[in-house]
Amino acid sequence: MTLESLTYASATELSSGLRTAEISAVELTQACIDVIAKQNPAVNAVITLCQESALTEAKAADLRLREGSAGPLTGIPLLHKDIFCTRNVATTCASKMLANFIPPYDATVVSRLRAAGTVMLGKTNMDEFAMGSSTETSVFGVTRNPWDLNCVPGGSSGGAAAAVAAGFTPLGTGTDTGGSIRQPASLCGITGLKPTYGRVSRLGIIAFASSLDQAGPMTRTVEDAALMLQAMSGVDAGDSTSADLEVPDFSGGLNQPISGLRIGIPKEYFSQNLDQRVADKIHQALDELVKEGAELVDIDLPHTEQGIATYYIIAPAEASTNLSRYDGVRFGHRCESPLSLTDLYERSRSEGFGEEVQRRILVGTYALSAGFYDAYFKKAQQVRRLISEDFQKAFEHCDVIAGPAAPGPAFPLGAKSDDPLAMYLEDVYTLSVNLAGLPGLSIPAGLVDGMPVGLQLIGRSFDEATLLRVGHRFQLCTDHHHAKPVLGGASQ
Amino acid sequence: MSWEVVMGLEVHLQLATNSKIFSGAANQFGAEPNVQACAVDLGMPGMLPVLNSEAVRYAVMFGLAIDARLGKRSVFDRKNYFYPDSPKGYQISQFFEPIVCEGHFDIPMEDGSLFPVRITRAHLEEDAGKSVHDAYTGQTGVDLNRAGTPLLEIVTEPDFRTAAQAVAYLKALHSLAIYLGISDGNMAEGSMRCDINISLRASGSEGFGTRTEIKNVNSFKFVEKAIAVETERQQDVLESGGTITQETRLYDAEKNETRAMRSKEVANDYRYFPEPDLLPIIIDDEYISAIKSALPELPSIKRERFISDYELSHYDAALLVDTPTLANYFETAAIQSKAPKLTANWILGDLAGTLNRENLDISQSPVSAESLAGLIVRIADDTLSSKLAKQVFEGLWQQEGTADAIIETRGLKQVTDxxxxxxxxxxxxxxxxxxxxxxxxxxxxxxxxxxxxxxxxxxxxxxxxxxxxxxxxxxxxxxxxx
Amino acid sequence: MTKPSSAKHSKNTGKSASFSFVLKWECINVGVFGQGESVVASPLSFHSGYAAMPTIPTDVLSVAQLARLRIDEAALGDVTDRFTRTLNLVAQLEEIDTAGVIPMSNPHDMHQRLRADSVTEGNQREALQQTAPAVEDGFFLVPKVID
Known part of the structure; x- marks a missing residue:
């Protein structure tokens, strides 16, 4: 294994290199740091680099590798989305509000991945408070898509997606409230998994919408996603909504065949909203799966379009109150010389939050206010149940559902930032999955005009294993996931 | 024109758990500012609530004690408002589906009658922090140690017509809480705080007048005074042709007046909605019956038993069952002396008087129940006149020995020869x-x-x-x- | 008491195709105490029979006040416009029949786990106040508050 090939290798490949002492964790970490140093100024995927602590962690990993007490992720570098609280390392949610916030605690996901031996390289850029689909609302500036620096990487976990795509790291964490892992994974040509709601603890993840948020892996391969999910999953006493269910061996089931597996194709996911070129790629991908023995079944998800309206009530409503704690009193941005308590609140919040965040707080506040609760919030919660029931009915006829992850490939920077509603449409195929709490996987399905397109697979509750199995099978018989960008130029 | 006062009470009872309702921080009064406020209590980014099992158990105990319908499925909601003592910008409370639903509570009155009070509901919620206004020029200090203390908010129907009824209810509630062991009942430390909803209507009329809410009254005496001054104020307003403004008021004990709270001037829209960080609490019959079978003898039951077993008056019985300690003291002394009525008189007379004077609680009494029984025996068998008995009691208080020993050494035997x-x-x-x-x-x-x-x-x-x-x-x- | 009950929360009487609200100054009879008191239910200044969307800037300002956000006068038009367009987007829900559908607050039908009542957190004041903007003697400071 040459140093040059290191940063585009999968974690699984790196892990075997570390075990055979072909490479050391310190060399690997240094290689990642070097690539980040060189390429990040153009991409802006990483907003905090922890060079010193990463090398220290890598040394500790090398020790464990030598002792023979290493696990499959020992010594593998990783970047955390800046929504995960990291002890003594700035955690900003890409907001001016938290620009100076340094939590004295780790998120459960962070501590579990730390315990698994990963090396934390730093933190990745995102849309402010995860509210966006383009990583353009960050106070640290936009992240660019490594496939075309004039395009967005998607969002909100755009920094993580871009970092993995650009070879900064084999592993990134993301969070997905309405598509924030899957859509950027699609736009950057990587593998992104949103687990079932409750599979991964939310403790220490800065909340956007509590009943929708879920953290998951962003990787080069499904195999890596399985490894990483294994380390992230499991009940957490500190998160009441984390599920007390046994975590299956995700890697163990990867190689099982998919013959006889029924794949549901929702016609609503191939509507006029979908870019025809994307539709073609998805159909080609499905053909591959059919060749492997899967069977395609037509299904209906009738409330797909209303999912957007439902989501844009529930998510802002929950967010509006989750973000009430940012009041300039205990942490976060505080305005200069407040004249009164109201002045302190209003100025700190208006200065600290960006436009999109404020817009969602307003909508959410409105949806919950007296006189509107029934017509907005309660109504949305009722439609949410209908959406969930649509999926349940569909799963009576199929084992996984397949479709696009996003309506089109990456779009140019600024193309949608003046039109929030157009931006909201980016998540039309992903947010219903959050509303229903189901697992969803996006895997590279090829390029459209040189830009990646993702195939989305949706599974039954807590059945990530099937998604991973199908995804892995697809990656065994295709090489879309091996495509990598030449930074700023055409693909190879 | 004569007026009738109509009142409903909301009591915030702090539950005596070890830790807070949603965090593992200590639930204790009097610590240095913010040392008992952990990341969850401060509403730090990423922090999540996890429900304390004891808080649920205590709420269920209370529900069983007032014969209430229990919410087999209850849900926490967020009550949204900005205030420095509310660190998350919302309070986790129960609005739509409380854990304790309708119940009733019969209150013993001085004349021996029972006054029935309908309990609307009781729900679990977290207490707020405290603001300190005087320590800093132009600034208010915020201490969040109290934030997250478990509260049971107990709400009644508008059943009260007099301050005496209201106070009797609060005393009975206080007593019940102590029997159940769900609260320390320390009112000076705010363990039990009362909001009084009060309105006036013409005597004989059926409708309700506009009410005001007097917030956070924390002693029986202040409840009585606050009701008196607020009644008077509303009466003055109404009789001079004015109208009552629905508002939240504060009782100022120093000036003995109520005044509108400035911070509550703007009508709040609390935007209640189900707390997404917590799931529904499900309590099953097994859980309930386990708690039920472990309930202590309740004051109402004990009171009836004292009346029938010891032939006490309703009034004396009600006084004696006030706390389990007092009731046990009485019962021990009554059984040993075999003169329960005389024992009740001594406990409620000389002993209570002396304890009050010395500012002591019955648990701190230098005269034990056994010692007092020794004295009562000697009164009952005519060894002591009531006058001599007082001298012996003084000896007991000074811990000079048993009643018989004091009679002997002080030479206080009654001459009956x-x-x-x-x-x-x-x-x-x-x-x-x-x-x-x-x-x-x-x-x-x-x-x-x-x-x-x-x-x-x-x-x-x-x-x-x-x-x-x-x-x-x-x-x-x-x-x-x- | 300004506690609205869900049943009385609002009545969407709008039968027209648009997502209309008819009763804005409705006084809700709240009273846990049944004392018949009335409070203005909505913070927003709509008028009875006035169909709907908060298209006038004062409404956005009322919501902003509730959310403790301050909107620049210069931005008010834009903010109102986007706010209204978002509400128009979500208006399509009105067409869906949800009679008898139980609202879904959480994706799974799970119930609350309970924590043992033990003290697990000690004094962490120093660490937790590390990035606090204004602290003195362990207190967080805010501009003077009057009860």
Whole structure:
């Protein structure tokens, strides 16, 4: 294994290199740091680099590798989305509000991945408070898509997606409230998994919408996603909504065949909203799966379009109150010389939050206010149940559902930032999955005009294993996931 | 025009758990500012609530004690408002589906009657922090140690018509909480705080007037005073042709007045919605029956038992069951002395008076129930007159030993020996011939008064140890010349 | 008491195709105490029979006040416009029949786990106040508050 090939290798490949002492964790970490140093100024995927602590962690990993007490992720570098609280390392949610916030605690996901031996390289850029689909609302500036620096990487976990795509790291964490892992994974040509709601603890993840948020892996391969999910999953006493269910061996089931597996194709996911070129790629991908023995079944998800309206009530409503704690009193941005308590609140919040965040707080506040609760919030919660029931009915006829992850490939920077509603449409195929709490996987399905397109697979509750199995099978018989960008130029 | 006062009460009862309702921080009063406020209590980014099992158990105990319908499925909601003592910008409370639904609570009144109060609901919620206004110029200090203390908010129907009823309810509630062991009941530390919803209406009318809410009154005395001054204020407003503004008011004990709260001037829209960080609480019959079977004897049951077993008056029984400690004290002493009524009188009289004077609680009494029983036995068997008994009690208070030992060492035995008394009576009669003559010359009606002089003289001679009944009989007999 | 009950929360009487609200100054009879008191239910200044969307800037300002956000006068038009367009987007829900559908607050039908009542957190004041903007003697400071 040459140093040059290191940063585009999968974690699984790196892990075997570390075990055979072909490479050391310190060399690997240094290689990642070097690539980040060189390429990040153009991409802006990483907003905090922890060079010193990463090398220290890598040394500790090398020790464990030598002792023979290493696990499959020992010594593998990783970047955390800046929504995960990291002890003594700035955690900003890409907001001016938290620009100076340094939590004295780790998120459960962070501590579990730390315990698994990963090396934390730093933190990745995102849309402010995860509210966006383009990583353009960050106070640290936009992240660019490594496939075309004039395009967005998607969002909100755009920094993580871009970092993995650009070879900064084999592993990134993301969070997905309405598509924030899957859509950027699609736009950057990587593998992104949103687990079932409750599979991964939310403790220490800065909340956007509590009943929708879920953290998951962003990787080069499904195999890596399985490894990483294994380390992230499991009940957490500190998160009441984390599920007390046994975590299956995700890697163990990867190689099982998919013959006889029924794949549901929702016609609503191939509507006029979908870019025809994307539709073609998805159909080609499905053909591959059919060749492997899967069977395609037509299904209906009738409330797909209303999912957007439902989501844009529930998510802002929950967010509006989750973000009430940012009041300039205990942490976060505080305005200069407040004249009164109201002045302190209003100025700190208006200065600290960006436009999109404020817009969602307003909508959410409105949806919950007296006189509107029934017509907005309660109504949305009722439609949410209908959406969930649509999926349940569909799963009576199929084992996984397949479709696009996003309506089109990456779009140019600024193309949608003046039109929030157009931006909201980016998540039309992903947010219903959050509303229903189901697992969803996006895997590279090829390029459209040189830009990646993702195939989305949706599974039954807590059945990530099937998604991973199908995804892995697809990656065994295709090489879309091996495509990598030449930074700023055409693909190879 | 005469007015009727209509009141409903909301009591915030702090639950005596070890840790907070949603975090593992200590639930204790009096620590340095913010040392007992952990990341969850401060609403730090990424922090999540996890429900304390004891808080749920305590709420269910309370529900069972007031015979309430229990919410088998109850849900937490967020109550949204910005205030420095509300760190998350919302309070986790229960609005749509509380854990304790309708119940009822019969309150013993002074005249021995029971006053029925309908409980609307009781729900779990987290307490807010505290603001300190005076310490810093132009600034308010915020201490969040109290944030997250478990509260049971107990809401009644508008059933109260007098301050006495309201206070009796609060006392009974306080007593119940202590019996159940769900609260320390320390009112000075804010363990039980009361909001009074109060309105006036013309006597005899059925409708309700506009009400005000007096917030956070934390003593029985202040509740009584606050009701009195607010009633008077509303009456003045109404009688001068004004209207009552629905508002939240604060009782100022120093000025003995209520005033509108400035911070509550803007009507709040709390935007309640189900707390997405917590899931529904499900309680099943098994859980409920386990709690039910472990409930202590409740004050209402104990009160009825004291009335029937010990023939106490309703009033005395109600006073004696106030706390389990007092009730146990009584019961121990009553059984040992075999004179329950006398025991009740002594506990509620001399003992309570002395404890009050010394500012002590029954649990701190230097006179144990056993010691007091020893004294009661000696009163019951006529060894002690009530006057001597008070001296023995003083000895008990000073911890000089048992009642019998004190009688012995202080020489306080009542003289009941007829021979010895007769000698003393004879000596007094002989020494006071004038008074004897006066007595004998007096009409029968006046003789009764004059005999007092001789009683006093003999008592003096006997150092107060003469048995008064015996002495009286002897004197009358001798004075009448037989 | 300004606690609205869900049943009385609002009545969407709008039968027209648009997502209309008819009763804005409705006084809700709240009273846990049944004392018949009335409070203005909505913070927003709509008028009875006035169909709907908060298209006038004062409404956005009322919501902003509730959310403790301050909107620049210069931005008010834009903010109102986007706010209204978002509400128009979500208006399509009105067409869906949800009679008898139980609202879904959480994706799974799970119930709350309970924590043992033990103290697990000690004094962490120093660490937790590390990035606090204004602290003195362990207190967080805010501009003077009057009860």
């Amino acid at each position: 007829t021979g010895a008394l007769e000698t003393m009576v004879d000596q007094v009669i002989e020494a006071n011939p004038d008074q004897v003559a006066q007595y004998r010359a007096a009409e029968e009606g006046k003789q009764k008064k004059l005999v007092g002089f001789f009683v006093g003289q003999v008592m003096k001679a006997s150092k107060g140890q003469a048995n008064p009944q015996l002495l009286n009989t002897l004197l009358v007999k001798k004075l009448n010349g037989s």
